[in-house]
Structures are given as structure tokens and as C-alpha cells.
Amino acid sequence: MTKDSQMIKDIAKNLVELKKEFTKIYAGNSQIHEVIPKSKSELFPIKENDLQMLHEFAAKNPIYYDSFEKKIGKTDCIVYEGDINKYWLNSIQHSSSRAPFSPTWIMSGYVGALFAKDLGYSEVIDIGSGDGRIAFCAKVLDLESYSIEIDDMLVELQKTLTPLLDFHPFCTDAILFDYSSLNLQKPIFFIGGLAQMGGIVLSSGILEKINSISNLKNNAGWVFAGTYSKKYAPDPKNEAGWGTLIEKNNLNPVETISLPTAWTLHETEETPYIFAQPH
Numbered sequence: 700m701t702k703d704s705q706m707i708k709d710i711a712k713n714l715v716e717l718k719k720e721f722t723k724i725y726a727g728n729s730q731i732h733e734v735i736p737k738s739k740s741e742l743f744p745i746k747e748n749d750l751q752m753l754h755e756f757a758a759k760n761p762i763y764y765d766s767f768e769k770k771i772g773k774t775d776c777i778v779y780e781g782d783i784n785k786y787w788l789n790s791i792q793h794s795s796s797r798a799p800f801s802p803t804w805i806m807s808g809y810v811g812a813l814f815a816k817d818l819g820y821s822e823v824i825d826i827g828s829g830d831g832r833i834a835f836c837a838k839v840l841d842l843e844s845y846s847i848e849i850d851d852m853l854v855e856l857q858k859t860l861t862p863l864l865d866f867h868p869f870c871t872d873a874i875l876f877d878y879s880s881l882n883l884q885k886p887i888f889f890i891g892g893l894a895q896m897g898g899i900v901l902s903s904g905i906l907e908k909i910n911s912i913s914n915l916k917n918n919a920g921w922v923f924a925g926t927y928s929k930k931y932a933p934d935p936k937n938e939a940g941w942g943t944l945i946e947k948n949n950l951n952p953v954e955t956i957s958l959p960t961a962w963t964l965h966e967t968e969e970t971p972y973i974f975a976q977p978h
Contacts, residue, residue, distance in 0.1 A: 805836070822885065823837035892924070949978050
């Protein structure tokens with residue numbers, strides 16, 4: 700394990716602890732809420748400019764309507780409160796939509812993109828990207844990024860944020876998109892949506908397209924958002940719901956990082972992100 704890999708894992712662990720402390724003390728009633736450290740610290744050794752960009756993304760994002768400073772444990776943070784109802788409702792109207800919009804934390808997107816960069820990937824493709832936060836975080840880290848989202852309202856939201864950094868939003872069905880048009884070199888695909896909520900169908904369609912592109916078949920990485928929730932039937936091959944798909948497609952799970960998301964805010968288990976590569 701490299702020094703950078705351990706640092707990223709430590710940041711992920713510290714973010715989970717920050718989330719747990721936050722849920723104990725949060726007294727608001729917003730539909731969604733999350734925190735971003737105010738500045739670089741021992742627990743969050745992140746470049747000041749990167750943190751500033753994450754705050755700008757939240758401050759200019761229309762899903763958030765309020766923010767305030769709060770010390771959580773040892774970390775000075777800014778809390779962002781928001782409402783995604785209209786975007787959630789719009790996102791379930793599409794016949795080929797695999798999952799409604801429910802965001803990961805911005806900080807979680809940043810940590811995921813950090814790990815993708817540490818693994819040596821040069822491009823991030825954010826599938827089912829919602830408001831584009833993972834693609835945005837990748838761009839903050841100087842990776843090329845592309846955001847694929849089927850919902851027009853969410854893509855219009857993304858376009859209001861591209862003046863900060865252009866993470867190339869596309870409004871299209873990710874299974875039908877022509878990935879060869881992007882001239883990808885060493886991409887990693889972040890798949891939005893749990894395996895049990897249409898993620899298998901979505902991932903299978905994209906894997907088939909990428910495997911048909913000769914220079915990407917053995918070169919592309921994959922990140923799957925999983926769950927250990929008892930609400931969903933477990934996969935016989937494990938991997939938080941993705942084991943069967945991973946084995947079927949001859950992928951090798953190289954790391955699992957657990958991170959906070961909006962849908963696990965009041966659950967004891969975080970969302971595991973499974974990073975996988977071709978054997």
C-alpha cells in the first residue's frame with residue numbers, strides 16, 4: 700500500500716466518524732444535509748484550493764438552500780441543508796431510469812475520485828450522475844471527467860455549475876451512449892445506483908459497450924455503490940450486491956471504501972464503494 704493510499708483510507712475513515720458525530724448533534728429538519736470541513740487539518744489533509752472548490756459547488760448548487768458553520772468533534776465544518784424532492788420526482792419519470800436521484804456526499808465523491816487517481820486512472824465517467832458531483836470532484840483533482848445523466852432537469856442543474864469547472868455533462872441513456880467518441884485512454888466508471896435497484900442492468904449494458912472497444916476492454920476500472928442493508932436480498936457472491944456481476948465480467952475487486960451518502964445518513968452502515976479492475 701502506498702503512502703497516498705493509506706492517507707485516502709484515513710480520510711475516508713475520518714469522514715465516516717465525522718458523519719456519525721454530525722448525526723448525533725444535528726437538530727435541523729432538512730430533507731438532505733451534509734458537511735464539508737472548513738479548512739485543511741490533520742484529520743483532513745486536503746488541499747485548501749480543493750476544499751474551496753467543494754464549498755463553491757455546494758454554495759452554488761440549487762438543491763441546497765441554507766448553510767452554517769458548526770464544529771463537529773475536532774473539525775470546523777460548514778453544514779449544507781437541502782431539498783431534492785423535485786429532482787427525485789422528475790428522475791423517476793424516465794422509462795429507462797434505473798434509480799431515483801439520491802446523492803452521495805460531496806466529500807465522499809471527492810474521496811472516491813482521490814482513490815481513482817491513486818489507482819492511476821486519467822478519466823472519470825460518472826454514470827447516473829445526478830448533479831454531477833463525482834465528475835466535478837474528479838475535475839478538481841485534475842482528472843478529465845464526463846457526466847452521463849438521463850434526467851434533463853438534473854443536467855440543466857449541472858450546466859449551472861460547469862462555469863466553476865467543466866465536467867462535460869451529457870443528457871442521455873448511459874447504455875446507448877457512444878463512449879468511443881470520448882477517446883478515452885484509462886477511464887474509471889462510477890456507477891450510480893445500487894445493484895438491487897437497476898444497477899445490474901445499467902452496469903451490464905455499459906460493460907458490454909466498453910468491452911467492444913479494443914483499447915478499453917482490459918484497461919477500464921469500475922466503481923460500484925453497494926449496500927449491506929437487510930432491505931435487499933444479498934448476492935451469493937457478496938461484494939455488497941455486486942459479486943455475481945463482478946465475477947461474470949472477469950473483474951477483480953481491488954478495494955472497498957465505505958463513505959457517507961444521503962440514503963445512509965441514519966443507518967449504522969455506510970455505503971461501500973467497490974473498486975474493480977479487469978483480471
